[in-house]
Amino acid sequence: MAAYIPEEKITAIKNASDIVDIVSETVSLRRAGRNFLGLCPFHTEKTPSFTVSPDKQIFYCFGCGAGGNVFSFLMKHGGLTFPEAVNMLAGRYGIDLPTRNLSHHEKKKLTERETILTLNSEAMSFYRDCLLSDEQGKQAKGYLLKRGMTRKTIDEFKLGFAPDGWDHLVRHFRSCRKPVEMALQAGLIVSRKKGEGHYDRFRNRIIFPIFNGQNQTVGFGGRVMDDALPKYLNSPETPVYNKSRSLYGLNRARQKCRETQTVYVVEGYFDLLSMHQFGIENTVATLGTSLTADHVQILKGFVGEGGKAALVYDSDQAGIKAAQRSVAVFQKGMLEARIMVLPKGHDPDSFLMAYGPEDFLKAAAQSMGMIPFMVESAVEKHGLSIDGKVRIVNDLKSAMLAIGDPVARSLRVKHLAERLGVDETVLLQKIQRTAPSPAKATWLQGRPGVIKASKPPPVRGETYRLERQMVAMMLQFPEMIADIKRRRLMDHFTDPVLAEIGRGIIDHFAAADSDIAGLVSRWDDPEKKAMVARLSLTDEHWDRDGCMNLMTQFERTIRRKDKALQMRIEAAEKSGDVDLLAVLLREKQQQARKTVEKQSGANH
Ligand SMILES: [Zn+2]
Helix, strand or coil, X not given: CCCCCCHHHHHHHHHHCCHHHHHCCCCCEEEECCEEEECCCCCCXXXXXXXXECCCCEEEXXXXXXXXXXXXXXXXXXXXXXXXXXXXXXXXXXXCCCCCCCCHHHXXXXXXXXXXXXXXXXXXXXXXXXXXXXXXXXXXXXXXXHCCCCHHHHHHCCCEEECCCCCXXXXXXXXXXXXXXXXHHCCCEEECCCCXXXXXXXXXXXXXXXXXXXXXXXXXXXXXXXXXXCCEEECCCECCECCCCCCECHHHHHHHHHHHCEEEEECCXXXXXXXXXXXXXXXXXXXXXXXXXXXXXXXXXXXXXXXXEEEEECCHHHHHHXXXXXXXHHHHHCCEEEEEECCCCCCHHHHHHHHCHHHHHHHHHCCEEHHHHHHHHHHHHHCCCHHHHHHHHHXXXXXXXXXXCHHHHHHHHHHHHHHHCCCHHHHHXXXXXXXXXXXXXXXXXXXXXXXXXXXXCCCCCHHHHHHHHHHHHHHHCHHHHHHHHHCCHHHHCCCHHHHHHHHHHHHHHHHCCCCHHHHHCCCCCHHHHHHHHHHHHCCCCCCHHHHHHHHHHHHHHHHHHHHHHHHHHHHHHHHCCHHHHHHHHHHHHHHHHHHHHHHHHHHC
């Protein structure tokens, strides 16, 4: 735990924040009994097993085992450090944080990201000023208005202008005493190739600030206003800007995505701005990169269970290529995606300007699923001659193979076989043969899309099961903790992790009345955090009798173990195995010592 944030502040923040509120910013949740359920943002799944408990203020995924409290969620999902998660929540819930006594290392880690965010925000204001007031900004403003952007859009998306010239921003940072070295790290300026000094990365371009889910400026896109190249220039990856997780417009799309369970994915900045301007706010734009698995997970969190993505492309050819690129990532991410191809010569921006939003939505309603789209495109391209059919199958087999769900795959294969008039089994064989390695063939038969991050858990015996149940009982029926203490049952735990958690519960609950989210904070180890979350949420009904029975059962196993040891000692004596006897007697001695210690400890 970070030493420089006082414990009582962390507690205050934890008490003020609501985990359901925080999680539902990125994961669509629905109520299920006392808890909320949603699709896990940490692994791929089709049926929700990601559970959030408003009573206990914790989350746990029964699919992949991720779990913890509100801090753990922000750290794992937002990639924040603990101090950043604390800071973010403090800001959100209006709790003042003293920032003294930072260690050198903590200061460095904290300030690097924070400094970059501050510089980005400073740069955003600078570019905005240039657009709105600077003499040079007039032309840029004219350009934006000519492209149909309203003043409202320009304000809402905080568009700006980087003036022509080499060092406007460098000089601006110097004049307000900002650390130029950090501006370099933020990707805002670039080192000169020859000699010393720096120059501005973005010059004579319209500037589109890129925001993360918390509305922080993480990077920038810059577009030229003429035919100069490159047409688009983006910030490089920095400690705050991760391209494979960033999407333009994400911060403003959330609400509408949730309402419509649909997200439109467009390619360009102006496409996105037009979509928003015409009220189709459930839109994000890829920033010149292909969609990644992370993007798909993020979008899935936005549209929720049963939601879908619609990829909007400019023309047939580009659409087919893009669909081919993203089919695997959508299939593996188990997010239904449809392809919407606009009439030749149109992009979403020009289409909306020409025909308006109703026609756009009408065209969207006719969009096809990814595989049917690819089948029809291939049929159109190759025709249905024998040669054509062979080529179609070759074009489609990797897409077919990428379908994670075996039922869906088999249905698609069947459909393709019918469409081409070929035998289904032959087609299936042809597709299976493409599987590149035995490893891949295995996952085809396995459960679809389940990513196993860690090695399978070791086989646990009856003792472990009982110990786990005891800990679950302590978490869910804390009235029993006094009994467990009195009967000294914790001393007989054999699993070190469960024993540690059990002792932690006793300590924690003695001070803070069954506060589970706080208990989670006791451990830095994410596995222990997840274990506490898991055992707090197991679906069991606890009553006093059940608890008493469990404790009696546990005591019985302790006695049985003592007895077993005694029997082994006797057997060793009989057989004259002196070495074994020595080992067993030492074991017995150790146990006896433990008991004496416990008893003398109890007398104090
Ligand atoms: Zn999960």
